[in-house]
Amino acid sequence: xxxxxxxxxxxxxxxxxxxxxxxxxxxxxxxxxxxxxxxxxxxxxxxxxxxxxxxxxxxxxxxxxxxxxxxxxxxxxxxxxxxxxxxxxxxxxxxxxxxxxxxxxxxxxxxxxxxxxxxxxxxxxxxxxxxxxxxxxxxxxxxxxxxxxxxxxxxxxxxxxxxxxxxxxxxxxxxxxxxxxxxxxxxxxxxxxxxxxxxxxxxxxxxxxxxxxxxxxxxxxxxxxxxxxxxxxxxxxxxxxxxxxxxxxxxxxxxxxxxxxxxxxxxxxxxxxxxxxxxxxxxxxxxxxxxxxxxxxxxxxxxxxxxxxxxxxxxxxxxxxxxxxxxxxxxxxxxxxxxxxxxxxxxxxxxxxxxxxxxxxxxxxxxxxxxxxxxxxxxxxxxxxxxxxxxxxxxxxxxxxxxxxxxxxxxxxx
Amino acid sequence: xxxxxxxxxxxxxxxxxxxxxxxxxxxxxxxxxxxxxxxxxxxxxxxxxxxxxxxxxxxxxxxxxxxxxxxxxxxxxxxxxxxxxxxxxxxxxxxxxxxxxxxxxxxxxxxxxxxxxxxxxxxxxxxxxxxxxxxxxxxxxxxxxxxxxxxxxxxxxxxxxxxxxxxxxxxxxxxxxxxxxxxxxxxxxxxxxxxxxxxxxxxxxxxxxxxxxxxxxxxxxxxxxxxxxxxxxxxxxxxxxxxxxxxxxxxxxxxxxxxxxxxxxxxxxxxxxxxxxxxxxxxxxxxxxxxxxxxxxxxxxxxxxxxxxxxxxxxxxxxxxxxxxxxxxxxxxxxxxxxxxxxxxxxxxxxxxxxxxxxxxxxxxxxxxxxxxxxxxxxxxxxxxxxxxxxxxxxxxxxxxxxxxxxxxxxxxx
Numbered sequence: 001x002x003x004x005x006x007x008x009x010x011x012x013x014x015x016x017x018x019x020x021x022x023x024x025x026x027x028x029x030x031x032x033x034x035x036x037x038x039x040x041x042x043x044x045x046x047x048x049x050x051x052x053x054x055x056x057x058x059x060x061x062x063x064x065x066x067x068x069x070x071x072x073x074x075x076x077x078x079x080x081x082x083x084x085x086x087x088x089x090x091x092x093x094x095x096x097x098x099x100x101x102x103x104x105x106x107x108x109x110x111x112x113x114x115x116x117x118x119x120x121x122x123x124x125x126x127x128x129x130x131x132x133x134x135x136x137x138x139x140x141x142x143x144x145x146x147x148x149x150x151x152x153x154x155x156x157x158x159x160x161x162x163x164x165x166x167x168x169x170x171x172x173x174x175x176x177x178x179x180x181x182x183x184x185x186x187x188x189x190x191x192x193x194x195x196x197x198x199x200x201x202x203x204x205x206x207x208x209x210x211x212x213x214x215x216x217x218x219x220x221x222x223x224x225x226x227x228x229x230x231x232x233x234x235x236x237x238x239x240x241x242x243x244x245x246x247x248x249x250x251x252x253x254x255x256x257x258x259x260x261x262x263x264x265x266x267x268x269x270x271x272x273x274x275x276x277x278x279x280x281x282x283x284x285x286x287x288x289x290x291x292x293x294x295x296x297x298x299x300x301x302x303x304x305x306x307x308x309x310x311x312x313x314x315x316x317x318x319x320x321x322x323x324x325x326x327x328x329x330x331x332x333x334x335x336x337x338x339x340x341x342x343x344x345x346x347x348x349x350x351x352x353x354x355x356x357x358x359x360x361x362x363x364x365x366x367x368x369x370x371x372x373x374x375x376x377x378x379x380x381x382x383x384x385x386x387x388x389x390x391x392x393x394x395x396x397x398x399x400x401x402x403x404x405x406x407x408x409x410x411x412x413x414x
Numbered sequence: 415x416x417x418x419x420x421x422x423x424x425x426x427x428x429x430x431x432x433x434x435x436x437x438x439x440x441x442x443x444x445x446x447x448x449x450x451x452x453x454x455x456x457x458x459x460x461x462x463x464x465x466x467x468x469x470x471x472x473x474x475x476x477x478x479x480x481x482x483x484x485x486x487x488x489x490x491x492x493x494x495x496x497x498x499x500x501x502x503x504x505x506x507x508x509x510x511x512x513x514x515x516x517x518x519x520x521x522x523x524x525x526x527x528x529x530x531x532x533x534x535x536x537x538x539x540x541x542x543x544x545x546x547x548x549x550x551x552x553x554x555x556x557x558x559x560x561x562x563x564x565x566x567x568x569x570x571x572x573x574x575x576x577x578x579x580x581x582x583x584x585x586x587x588x589x590x591x592x593x594x595x596x597x598x599x600x601x602x603x604x605x606x607x608x609x610x611x612x613x614x615x616x617x618x619x620x621x622x623x624x625x626x627x628x629x630x631x632x633x634x635x636x637x638x639x640x641x642x643x644x645x646x647x648x649x650x651x652x653x654x655x656x657x658x659x660x661x662x663x664x665x666x667x668x669x670x671x672x673x674x675x676x677x678x679x680x681x682x683x684x685x686x687x688x689x690x691x692x693x694x695x696x697x698x699x700x701x702x703x704x705x706x707x708x709x710x711x712x713x714x715x716x717x718x719x720x721x722x723x724x725x726x727x728x729x730x731x732x733x734x735x736x737x738x739x740x741x742x743x744x745x746x747x748x749x750x751x752x753x754x755x756x757x758x759x760x761x762x763x764x765x766x767x768x769x770x771x772x773x774x775x776x777x778x779x780x781x782x783x784x785x786x787x788x789x790x791x792x793x794x795x796x797x798x799x800x801x802x803x804x805x806x807x808x809x810x811x812x813x814x815x816x817x818x819x820x821x822x823x824x825x826x827x828x
Contacts, residue, residue, distance in 0.1 A: 061751030061759050095747045095759065097776035130744030131777050240751055316730070316815075317823060324824035330544030333509045337475030337654055345475050345509065362511035363545050401730075402824065406817050409731060410738035 005408070010283035010291050010379060010399070011168040015159070018173035018186040020152050021207040023047030023249030027149035028161035031142040033135060034090025034128055039161035041139055043146045044205065045115050046083040049250040052123070053218035055225045057242035063094035065124045066241055068104045072120055079214070083121040085205060085245065086111045086139070087162045089190075093126040093134040094240040103136040110140035114147035125203050125243045127190065128164055159188035162203055165408075166190050166284050172276035176269035178262035181253040183210045185269055189277040191284070204229065204244040204277055209252030210266055220258055220267055221246045228274040231306075231396045233313045234285035246270075282397050287404020290322045292397065295384040299392035304341035308385060309396035311339035319401035322381070327372025329357045336385060347388030353381070419822070424697035424705050424793060424813070425582040429570050432587035432600040435621040437461030437663030440568035442575035445556040447549060448504030448542055455553055456575035457560045458619065459529050460497040463664040466537070467632035469639045471656035477508035479538045480655055482518045486534055493628070497535040499659065500525045500553070501576045501617060503604075507540035507548040508654040517550040524554035528561040539617050539657045541604065542578055569621075573602035576617055579822075580604050580698050586690035590683035592676035595667035598623045599683055603691040605698070618643065618658040618691055623666030624680055634672055634681055635660045642688040645720075645810045647727045648699035660684075696811050701818020704736045706811065709798040713806035718755035722799060723810035725753035733815035736795070741786025743771045750799060761802030767795070 024046055028039040046052075054073045056066050077083075086107060093100045108122040115122075126134060159169035173186035187206035210217075221244070229244060255262045283291055294312050299305035312318055315335040321328035329350050336343050346361040352375045356364045375381070438460055442453040460466075468487045470480050491497075500521060507514045522536040529536075540548060573583035587600035605616030624631075635658070643658060669676045697705055708726050713719035726732055726749040735742035743764050750757050760775035766789045770778045789795070 057751075059748070059751030060753070060755070060757040061747050061762070095744065095772070095775060095777075097760070097774065099776070130747065131772070240748055316819070320820055320823035322824075323820065326824070330509060333475050333544065334473070334654055337471075337473030339474070341474070343474040346511070348475070358509070358545070360511065361509060362513070363509075400824075401820065403817055403820050405730070406734055406737065406815065406820055409734035410736075410740070410814075410816065 005165060005167050007167045008284045008288055010288055012280065015156050015169055015171050016173060018155055018171055019175050019184040021184055021186050021249060022209050022251040023050060024207045024247070025150035025152050026154035026158040027146045027151065028154065028157040029142050029146050029149070031088070031138045033088050033138055039157065040089045041142055041146065042087050042158040042161035043111070043150065044085040044158065045117070045150050046247050047249050047251065048080045048082045050083050051079055051212060051214040051217050051248045051250065052083055053214060053221040053246045055221060055244040057240060059240045061095060061240050063092055063126065063241045064096065064100035064104045065093055065126050066243060068108070069123050069125070069243060072123065075120065077120045078118070081121050082117045083123065083247065084111050084115045084117045085123045087125045087127070087203060088139055089162050089164050090128040091126055091132055091134045092128050092130050092241050095131045096133055099133050103134040106136045107139055110143045114143040123245060125241065127162065127203055127241055130240065155186060155188060159190070162188070162190045164190065168284060170277055170280040170284070172273045172280070174269040174273050176265050178253060178265040180262045183208060183253050183255070183266050183269065185273050187273050187277050189281055191281040202229065202242045202281055206246045206273060208246070208248045208270070209250070210248045211250040211252060211254040212248045216255070216258060217246060217248050220270060224267070224271050224274050228271070228278040231394070232278045232282050233310065233396070233398050234282065279397060282399050285399035286408045287402040288399030289379070289402055290400040291380045292322060292399065293382045294396045294398065295382065295393070296387070296395070297384065297393045298386040298388045298390060300342045300390040301392040302394055303392070305392040305394035307339045307341040308336055308343070308387065309394045311335045312385070313396045313398035316401055319398065322400035323402040325373065325376040327352060327357070327369065327376050329372070332383065332385060333358070342389060343387055344389065349386045349388065351384040352376070419579060419581050421581045422698045422702055424702055426694065429573070429583055429585050430587060432569055432585050433589050433598040434566050435598055435600050435663060436623050436665040437464060438621045438661070439564035439566050440572040441560045441563035441565065442568065442571040443556050443560050443563070445502070445552045447502050447552055453571065453575035454504050455500070455502045455556060455560065456572040457525070457564065458499040458572060459531070459564050460661050461663050461665065462494045462496045464497050465493055465626060465628040465631050465662045465664065466497055467628060467635040467660045469635060469658040471654060473654045475509060475654050477506055477540065477655045478510065478514035478518045479507055479540050480657060482522070483537050483539070483657060486537065489534065491534045492532070495535050496531045497537065497661065498525050498529045498531045499537045499619060501539045501541070502553055503576055503578050504542040505540055505546055505548045506542050506544050506655050509545045510547055513547050517548040520550045521553055524557045528557040537659060539655060541576065541617055541655055544654065569600060569602060573604070576602070576604045578604065582698060584691055584694040584698070586687045586694070588683040588687050590679050592667060592679040594676045597667050597669070597680050597683065599687050601687050601691050603695055605695040616643065616656045616695060620660045620687060622660070622662050624662045625664040625666060625668040626662045630669070630672060631660060631662050634684060638681070638685050638688050642685070642692040645808070646692045646696050647724065647810070647812050648696065693811060696813050699813035700822045701816040702813035703793070703816055703818070704814040705794045706736060706813065707796045708810045708812065709796065709807070710801070710809070711798065711807045712800040712802045712804060714756045714804040715806040716808055717806070719806040719808035721753045721755040722750055722757070722801065723808045725749045726797070726799070727810045727812035730815055733812065736814035737816040739787065739790040741766060741771070741783065741790050743786070746797065746799060747772070756803060757801055758803065763800045763802065765798040766790070
């Protein structure tokens with residue numbers, strides 16, 4: 001049923017022009033894992049010298065490919081052997097017991113053979129139906145074709161092949177000038193558009209030509225992940241397969257330290273790319289018609305600010321009010337109250353965009369329902385909640401909860 | 415807009431016959447707080463000697479009446495002075511600053527005058543729109559009328575007056591024989607049916623003629639609350655006004671100790687009444703068409719079992735699958751994985767009713783999609799998740815997430 005949904009009204013106008021990253025080739029094919037008439041397997045081959053950092057779902061029921069990636073990243077492996085990434089859509093190979101582990105082994109072996117990369121440097125991911133045995137032979141038998149097609153410019157085709165019921169392919173990139181030279185970053189993502197029995201797995205692959213040590217790369221990725229992908233939510237449900245890999249081919253500018261001028265510029269650019277991809281996932285949230293930025297300030301600390309922001313972002317009552325264009329600030333108060341963070345009703349203030357809605361525990365004297373209602377009609381909204389207690393802040397992003405979400409997840413049968 | 419919704423398909427056939435509790439009188443009037451053409455204020459007067467126990471929302475933004483009740487219960491007060499409970503619907507008096515506190519003071523003073531109970535023993539609650547000043551004069555000017563109408567048999571009228579957009583009044587009761595004599599329990603509740611700008615506040619008032627000390631009464635209430643009202647969820651959003659009061663008039667059988675034969679019988683009966691009322695709140699969940707019992711067993715401890723049960727009960731993907739009559743057990747696996755509880759994929763088993771769906775990390779060999787799909791058609795469902803790790807267990811209850819929920823919360827404007 002993939003592709004039967006209209007493109008999200010919050011989608012970007014077009015897939016962006018992404019910089020080519022020296023040392024990365026892409027290919028995509030239609031292997032027929034589950035879908036027909038579209039590509040569903042992508043391969044990326046990475047040059048010798050590539051360092052890889054990763055972040056994965058913390059689910060206790062994570063999938064066989066996730067467990068395999070975690071093991072391989074922890075072991076380190078030999079960067080000089082290069083690396084490969086193979087992703088299929090249509091089947092998540094999650095909750096498939098020992099058969100799932102066998103499928104990962106078969107696929108990794110075939111990728112290693114086709115790309116001349118050791119198995120220890122082959123990373124896979126699967127997204128789609130849960131609990132069904134992955135027909136891995138359809139993938140392994142397509143590998144000759146895939147390897148033959150590898151080309152530096154095929155990143156958009158790769159982004160399309162990993163879609164499940166995303167309504168648009170997601171890409172973001174940046175070329176940044178540093179004192180030591182240019183650094184190029186290009187990334188793709190999938191997630192949050194889905195239909196019937198699948199889960200909204202998020203997969204993200206980001207490539208850069210920076211020459212950077214793996215621990216430094218991992219440090220940049222982990223810290224930025226907290227304020228980008230871990231700051232978005234569509235429905236609060238966590239996938240068994242979420243995977244984020246950052247691959248640095250080392251063919252370009254050297255970055256030895258994140259605090260250097262080069263490092264600072266690289267981190268800022270990587271932040272932009274990660275935030276852009278994270279936003280695109282929210283913009284393709286199931287049934288989404290509104291994009292909401294929630295800024296929490298004045299919390300006792302960042303942890304409290306995050307609790308409040310995510311409590312608001314995950315509240316079905318806030319999200320349905322958003323869908324109804326209802327300036328229902330009482331639901332924001334409710335979500336602050338239930339968040340578990342320290343809050344004092346009489347210090348709380350709320351803004352919708354620039355409009356002061358509530359302050360000191362009550363509706364603002366200057367606020368009018370008409371102003372609030374007019375503001376809510378925009379497709380992109382900002383709400384700021386100041387707790388008035390300290391200097392902790394956090395920003396989260398979410399979409400509204402509409403009939404579309406129910407239609408996508410309830411009206412179809414698996 | 416209250417009353418415009420059809421009665422929930424999960425509603426009981428009729429309001430139950432409840433035992434009269436010696437020492438409690440009820441009255442209800444139409445004071446026009448917000449609604450017209452219906453009652454919206456209820457008064458209960460409790461005889462001298464009444465002990466009162468309470469449990470309240472833990473929201474950091476709880477309402478003025480909740481804060482007032484907490485203060486009074488903590489202070490104890492003089493049971494020999496009797497007590498009174500005044501509840502209005504239509505306005506929650508939450509996030510109304512010092513004006514909200516003044517309204518509580520005005521109402522308590524007027525109730526004290528009309529019922530000849532000291533202010534320290536007057537407990538109030540308000541439910542409805544948030545952030546609007548409560549027109550308390552409409553309530554205080556109705557108090558003469560209310561006090562004049564007080565009668566022992568008017569509990570159903572009281573249950574009706576506290577409804578906001580509940581689709582049916584909720585009551586449950588029990589007469590239990592103990593070695594020392596009969597104990598009567600009767601309770602009413604409101605919650606989880608709502609429309610547009612209100613929140614689904616839950617209010618529960620339970621009355622008994624037991625003669626029991628306040629600390630013992632509080633102990634019974636607090637421990638049973640964990641496995642009844644704190645084990646239900648409609649949408650995971652916590653009200654600013656949730657209030658549960660248990661009032662023992664002391665006119666009947668004496669209970670000195672919860673471990674005695676009388677105490678055990680009383681606790682069992684109180685548990686039945688509280689679970690019944692909690693289930694009725696779920697059965698009137700916004701847009702609900704299915705009632706789901708989630709039993710988690712085999713967890714490392716009860717806390718882990720609760721985490722898993724509530725993660726399943728609050729998952730929008732589980733709840734939309736329920737609405738779609740989709741036996742989507744993969745979403746159960748996802749919810750177990752994200753719960754934060756200890757879980758081992760290869761020890762997990764899932765039953766839908768008596769049907770074994772999954773075991774040892776994979777779909778059960780005996781399971782058929784047809785059997786699962788047929789099971790899902792029932793309006794009342796049970797799902798059991800065994801984690802295979804220990805002896806911790808917990809049972810939670812929830813309803814499905816349907817277009818009705820979106821319609822109620824998004825399609826109307828405040």
